[in-house]
Amino acid sequence: MNLDVTPVTEVSGVGTKRAEDLTSLGIRTVADLLAYFPYRYEDFRVADLGEAVHEEKITLQGTLFGSPSIRWYGKKKSRLTCRMQVQGVTISLVWFNQHFLKNKLVPGQTVTVHGKWDAHRLWLTVDRAFLTPEEQQKQVGRLEPVYSVNASVTVSWLRKTIAQAFRQFGGKIREILPQALLERYQLMGRARAMVLLHFPKGREEGRQARRRMVYEELFLYELKLLWRRRQEKKEAAGIAHSIDPERLKAFVNHIPFPLTEAQRRVVNEILTDMRHPERMTRLLQGDVGSGKTVVAAIALYANYLSGYQGAMMVPTEILAEQHLKSLKEWLEPWEMTVVGLSGGMTAKERRDVMGQLQMGLADVVVGTHALIQEAVAYRNLGLVITDEQHRFGVKQRSLLREKGENPDVLYMTATPIPRTLAITAYGEMDVSTIDELPAGRLPVETYWVKRDVWPRVIQFIRKQCGEGRQAYIICPLIEESEKVDLQNAQSVFEEAAQELAPIRVGLLHGKMAAAEKEEVMKRFAANDVQVLVSTTVVEVGVNVPNATVMVVYDADRFGLAQLHQLRGRVGRGQEASTCILVANPSSETGIERMRVMTETTDGFEIAQRDLALRGPGDFFGFKQSGVPEFKVADLVEDGKVLEVARADAVRLVESDDLWVEEEYAPLRCWIQAFEKEASMMD
Known part of the structure; x- marks a missing residue:
């Protein structure tokens, strides 16, 4: 019997209506029900009263004494209070709106109660009470599973239904992991692990059951990614670039600064991929200022030497302008034509660029979403680069790739990604990491101050500008809002212009026309504007080496990754730079963000701590579709297990055993089922 296709209505007590209710939880088959873990x-x-932690739940047993009392609040709300002796200590038991229990609470009676403990008042707000010996024998000493449910399904009914499903079908659960892996990691069998995850007899049994299912979930996920990648490489032949090593070496030697060892390593990884006939799919990640753009320039030049066009897509026009300037500077002296394409261009300018691309007269194009418009055609696109790739949807990224005949693909991000997220969200890619900053980069000093010291912040900005430097002031909003008490760019601009006069202050935000934004940025780059008040539109790509001060207002409202990106706008020149976070955090999370930012400038450490604070789904500041929702595994807690599972999956996919040995038959069946499902989705 295959439980993956056995309808949930086969479980006793689950009729058509109940099956519909379970469908709302994503439960359609018996297998879905058995794997719906608490x-x-x-x-x-x-527990021992000495172990009780303030405001945490605990189970206590003791003897009631004295008469219970009821206090009414209006006609319907009540508080029932009774005293109990526990291990020589008198505590109060409190029930809200359960006055009917009064006659069941008898002095001298031994009871067991479960609820939230208040260590200051020595009382327990009771959730559950077991008043009779029968109730205590049945419930006390158990770990009871709690499930995610909705209005249609109660926890108690779901608990009983899952128990019934195990009674009927527990013997049909098939082992899927090979014996070699079970023995290597001393993992319990699948059927036993699933039962114990729902109904553990003790903490250790539950821990071992979870360990088994976490490994299985991560191993199967990695196996699926690696299998998909293997199939894609078979089906999609890429371009085997022919690159003249002497001309490439001459280009690299003429870059006006030496490459770091990390840059050299990732360049070699990218060029090795480009020379192979399989299509490259690689993620290049590096901290703010680590030099990803020059690596991209080398890849684009290698692509040109092989006779192909290159395209770089970026999320904002400001960043497009910045990359276009850098790439023109590096590539045009080598007889390459570099053009830009963005929504802010005139119709004639767009037509001219599109004509150059279609006829092969342009070698590299840098642009925004304009690059993937249907009317844009390329003569022979060989390399596609997407910068700050997590800001684009999966469809947008694939549309650019489809503009050529299986071009090589390089994704770039300045948001350092914790290894666990890179393995899961980007597991079908190879990952290159620039983990070294260029020589001479001074770390940015970071301070957290409260709003009431704002006059001192203004004074510091005035001093820096007096020495010829420039500053950013970043605000979370464009205009004043009645709904949230946050500083807005418009108000700060008006105040700063007055407080800093005669220093020239500029304003930049997303609602401005493209030409206005460009004009403000040009003036700031030329030091005609000394202080730029802006929203996070400057978060990525803006490069003004003379700017040495970054002030972020209401900094606790920004994510760690975003704060790190903003800080990366300064410290790009030879002068010492400062980042000032202005915030009065109202939450522990906000305080922790301020603490992390003042403790470290390492983007990878910040990313790891951001992951721990926000969880995988919100790491990029919004729900990232590429990050899977696991049933048991936790990417923060189970990072090491993920790395082990991936290594095991790599070994297995690359070995012949998976395809011939009997012990791998269940995995072969699983892969075939996955293939069938994937082809149906396609």
């Missing part, structure tokens, strides 16, 4: 457990094991 997210926590209620612990009904009696």
Whole structure:
């Protein structure tokens, strides 16, 4: 019997209506039901009062004494209070709106109660009470599973239904992992692990069951990614670039600064991929200012030497302008034609650039989403680069790739990605990491101050500008809002212009026309504007080496990755730079963000701590579709297991055993089922 296709209505007590209710939880088959694991457990094991933690739930047993009392609040709300002796200490038990229990609470009676402990008032707000010996024998000492449910399904009904499913079908659960892996990591069998995850007899059993299912979930996920990648490489032949090594060496030697060892390493990884006939799909990640753009320029020059066009897509026009300037500077002296394409251009300018691309007269194009418009055609696109790639949807990224005949693809990000996220969200890619900053880069000094010291911040900016430097002031909003009490760019601009006069202050935000934004940025780059008040439109790509001060207002409202990006706008020249975070955080998370930013400038450490604070789905500041939702595994807690599981999956996909040995038959069946599902989705 295949539980993956057995409808949930086969479970006793689940009729058509109940099956519809379960469908709302994503449960359609018996396998779905058995694998619908609890997210926590209620612990009904009696604890020592000395172990009780303030405002955490605990189970206590003791003797009632004195008469219970009721206090009414209006006609319907009540508070029932009773005293209990626990291990020589008198505590109060409190029930809200359960006055009917009063007659069941008898002095001298031994009871077991479960609820939230208040260490200051020595009272327990009771959730569950087991008043009779029968109730205590049945419930006390158990770990009771708690499931995510909705209005249609209650936890108690789901708990009973899952127990019934195990009674009927537990013997049909098939082992999927090979014996070699079970023995290597001393993992319990699949059927036993699934039962114990739902109904653990103790903490250790539950821990071992979870360990088994976490490994299985991550191993199968990695196997799926690697299998998909293997199939794609078979089906999509790429371009085997022919690159003249002497001409490439001459180009690299004429770059006006020496490459770091990390840059050299990733360049070699990219060029090796480009020379192979399989299509390259590689993610290049590096901290702010680590020099990814010059690596991209080398890849584009190698692509040109092979006779192909290159395209670089970026999320904003400001960043496009910045990259266009840098690439023209590096590539045009080598007889390459570099053009830009963006929404802010006139119709005639767009037509001219599109004509150059179609006829092969342009070697490299840099642009925004304009690059993937249907009317844009390329003569022979050989390399596609997407910068700050997480800001584009999967469809947008693939549209650019489809403009050529299986061009090589390089994704870039200045948001350092924790290894666990890189392996899962980008597991089908190879990952290159620039983990070294160019020589001479001074770390940016970072300070956290409260709003009431704003006059001192203004004074510091005035001093820096007096020495010829420039400053950014970043605000979370463009205009004043009645809904949120946050500083806005318009108000700060008006105040700063007055407070800093005669220093020239500029304003930049996303609602401005493209030409206005460009004009402000040109004036700031030329030091005609000394202080730029802006929203996060300057978060990536803006390069003004003379700017030495970054002030972020209401900094606790920004994510760590975003704060790190903003800080990266300064410290790009030879002078010492400062980042000032102005915030009065109202939450622990906000305080922790300020603490992290003042403790480290390492983008990879910040990314790891951001992942721990926000969780995988919100790491990039919004729900990232590429990050899977795991049933059991936690990418923060189970990072090491993920790396082990991936290594095992790599070994298996590359070995012949998977395809011939009997012990791998269940995995072969699983892969075939996955292939079938994937082809149906396609």
